[in-house]
Amino acid sequence: MNQSTNLKTARIEKISHLDYFNIAISVDCVILSYEDRRLRVLTMLSDLKEFAGLQSLLGDLVRPDEDLDSASYRVLLERTGLKDVYLRQVHTFGSVTRHPSGRVISTAYYALINGRHESLQLNDHALQWTPVKNLKKMAFDHKAILDTCLKTLREQVMDHPVVFNLLPGKFSLRQLQDVYETILSQELDRRNFRKKIVLKDWLTDLDEMEVDVPHRPGRLYAFREPSIKPISSVF
Amino acid sequence: MNQSTNLKTARIEKISHLDYFNIAISVDCVILSYEDRRLRVLTMLSDLKEFAGLQSLLGDLVRPDEDLDSASYRVLLERTGLKDVYLRQVHTFGSVTRHPSGRVISTAYYALINGRHESLQLNDHALQWTPVKNLKKMAFDHKAILDTCLKTLREQVMDHPVVFNLLPGKFSLRQLQDVYETILSQELDRRNFRKKIVLKDWLTDLDEMEVDVPHRPGRLYAFREPSIKPISSVF
DNA sequence: TCAAAAGTGTTGACTTTACACCCATGA
DNA sequence: TCATGGGTGTAAAGTCAACACTTTTGA
Numbered sequence: 001m002n003q004s005t006n007l008k009t010a011r012i013e014k015i016s017h018l019d020y021f022n023i024a025i026s027v028d029c030v031i032l033s034y035e036d037r038r039l040r041v042l043t044m045l046s047d048l049k050e051f052a053g054l055q056s057l058l059g060d061l062v063r064p065d066e067d068l069d070s071a072s073y074r075v076l077l078e079r080t081g082l083k084d085v086y087l088r089q090v091h092t093f094g095s096v097t098r099h100p101s102g103r104v105i106s107t108a109y110y111a112l113i114n115g116r117h118e119s120l121q122l123n124d125h126a127l128q129w130t131p132v133k134n135l136k137k138m139a140f141d142h143k144a145i146l147d148t149c150l151k152t153l154r155e156q157v158m159d160h161p162v163v164f165n166l167l168p169g170k171f172s173l174r175q176l177q178d179v180y181e182t183i184l185s186q187e188l189d190r191r192n193f194r195k196k197i198v199l200k201d202w203l204t205d206l207d208e209m210e211v212d213v214p215h216r217p218g219r220l221y222a223f224r225e226p227s228i229k230p231i232s233s234v235f
Numbered sequence: 236m237n238q239s240t241n242l243k244t245a246r247i248e249k250i251s252h253l254d255y256f257n258i259a260i261s262v263d264c265v266i267l268s269y270e271d272r273r274l275r276v277l278t279m280l281s282d283l284k285e286f287a288g289l290q291s292l293l294g295d296l297v298r299p300d301e302d303l304d305s306a307s308y309r310v311l312l313e314r315t316g317l318k319d320v321y322l323r324q325v326h327t328f329g330s331v332t333r334h335p336s337g338r339v340i341s342t343a344y345y346a347l348i349n350g351r352h353e354s355l356q357l358n359d360h361a362l363q364w365t366p367v368k369n370l371k372k373m374a375f376d377h378k379a380i381l382d383t384c385l386k387t388l389r390e391q392v393m394d395h396p397v398v399f400n401l402l403p404g405k406f407s408l409r410q411l412q413d414v415y416e417t418i419l420s421q422e423l424d425r426r427n428f429r430k431k432i433v434l435k436d437w438l439t440d441l442d443e444m445e446v447d448v449p450h451r452p453g454r455l456y457a458f459r460e461p462s463i464k465p466i467s468s469v470f
Numbered sequence: 471t472c473a474a475a476a477g478t479g480t481t482g483a484c485t486t487t488a489c490a491c492c493c494a495t496g497a
Numbered sequence: 498t499c500a501t502g503g504g505t506g507t508a509a510a511g512t513c514a515a516c517a518c519t520t521t522t523g524a
Contacts, residue, residue, distance in 0.1 A: 022299045023258075023260050023297060023299055025258050025329075062340070064257045064258055065331060068328075068329020068330070071329075092324065093303075094260075094302055094304065094342070095302050095303070096300060096302050105260055107327050107329070173503085173504095174502070189488070190502095190504085191489085191504085192486075192488085196486090213496080214495075214497070214500085214501065215495060215496075215500075215502040215503075216494035216495050216502060217494075218503055219503085219504090408476085409476075424514070424515070424516085425476090426478070426479080426515095427514065427515085429477085430479095445476095448474090448475085448522075448523080449473085449475090449523050449524070450474040451523095452521075453476055453477085472523105472524085473522100474521100474522090475520100475521090476520075477519085478517105478518090479516105480516090481515090482514090482515090483514080483515100484511100484514095486512085487509085487510075487511090488507100488509085489506100489507090490505105490506105491504105491505090492503100493502100493503075493504075493505105494502095494503075495500105495502095495503095497498105
């Protein structure tokens with residue numbers, strides 16, 4: 001086999017732009033919140049006739065003058081009003097046929113937010129918090145994107161302090177455990193969970209107690225580090 | 236804050252293409268081989284004056300009619316003549332300034348190949364196998380891409396049977412351990428390594444022995460499953 | 471017979487799991 | 498006083514890390 005053609009690496013400037021700048025790139029955000037022992041994802045009804053009645057994730061095309069990561073932060077800000085959010089790139093989906101009306105490659109991010117955040121402001125009535133378990137089918141390849149993000153989240157959650165972004169500033173260990181159980185879809189032993197979590201040194205004991213609960217109040221904790229982490233720090 | 240503008244999700248068809256189809260997308264491949272107790276990556280000298288003297292990874296623009304994954308397979312085939320190769324998407328790099336001559340977003344893949352594969356055929360004299368340890372600086376953001384891929388490889392290597400792609404079909408446990416030690420940059424205890432690897436059930440004992448070695452010959456093993464895995468299977 | 475690497479088991483440290491009872495609060 | 502969840506420790510099992518001697522081959 002001999003392929004002496006097509007060796008174009010790093011020679012953008014020598015290629016006809018007309019041929020190649022014909023693919024759009026977008027970001028899609030899996031924006032997750034936790035409430036009522038359920039993970040919910042922010043979705044909207046697709047307005048493409050191909051996907052009539054199906055929910056889609058929130059995304060947008062990347063602008064020529066914005067970084068890829070910035071585009072996902074922008075989507076999040078535009079849709080939720082939230083600025084400092086845990087956001088993580090997961091995977092890029094680039095099948096030729098994934099978008100019915102053109103070639104669009106999309107990079108998926110997931111964001112974890114507190115659904116009761118004071119500055120949360122959903123500015124479009126079409127937006128809804130859909131329990132992830134209810135989503136069997138979505139527009140485009142968004143179900144695959146969602147599943148991939150959830151898988152990544154599950155892989156991360158025991159080793160990285162990310163779930164705190166789903167909770168209010170003060171929370172009890174029971175609330176924390178509920179979040180873990182929901183994400184991992186499995187029950188955890190209370191004593192073992194507490195030991196493990198405390199060992200990780202992610203928590204500050206606030207020396208406060210729950211109030212107005214119909215049972216013995218639990219201690220309240222806060223996440224030790226700021227729960228906002230820029231995604232780009234590692235790269 | 237009120238952002239009622241810019242809610243364009245999934246409405247490609249309503250946007251002026253001229254504004255947005257102005258970003259190119261490429262793939263960059265970190266093609267790794269193992270020899271001489273060193274990991275080597277396939278590089279070429281950058282021909283951009285901005286990066287004179289620096290090595291770059293192998294990549295190419297994605298064509299409008301090919302899947303993102305296919306593009307990385309194509310780069311690999313064009314550059315090495317190899318068809319069935321372990322290839323994995325790692326991360327997408329999208330800084331506005333990463334390419335000096337235009338906006339190019341690039342998805343990074345790593346590939347593991349056997350540097351002595353019979354059909355390996357480097358068809359460009361500019362290509363070289365550079366030991367990864369020697370690369371302090373590269374063209375574009377390729378050093379960051381390389382480091383990210385190596386980090387991902389290190390995270391995967393104990394849990395996924397990927398290193399076999401770096402070795403010939405028959406290998407001794409010592410060779411296998413050498414590869415692990417090289418990737419992880421740490422020495423491993425021989426007895427513990429053997430126990431752990433055998434437990435994983437990745438190997439077939441070939442009932443053959445090394446020949447022509449200046450010491451007691453070791454048993455030869457083969458990887459149990461085909462060492463070729465399509466990357467897209469999970470998604 | 472020497473040099474080089476192959477092959478092999480046990481022990482202690484640590485981690486993980488399983489498991490049950492009493493306590494504080496609101497209704 | 499009852500219902501609800503809070504809070505706590507221990508023992509057994511499993512995993513991981515450290516460690517040394519004998520064997521087989523080619524030179």
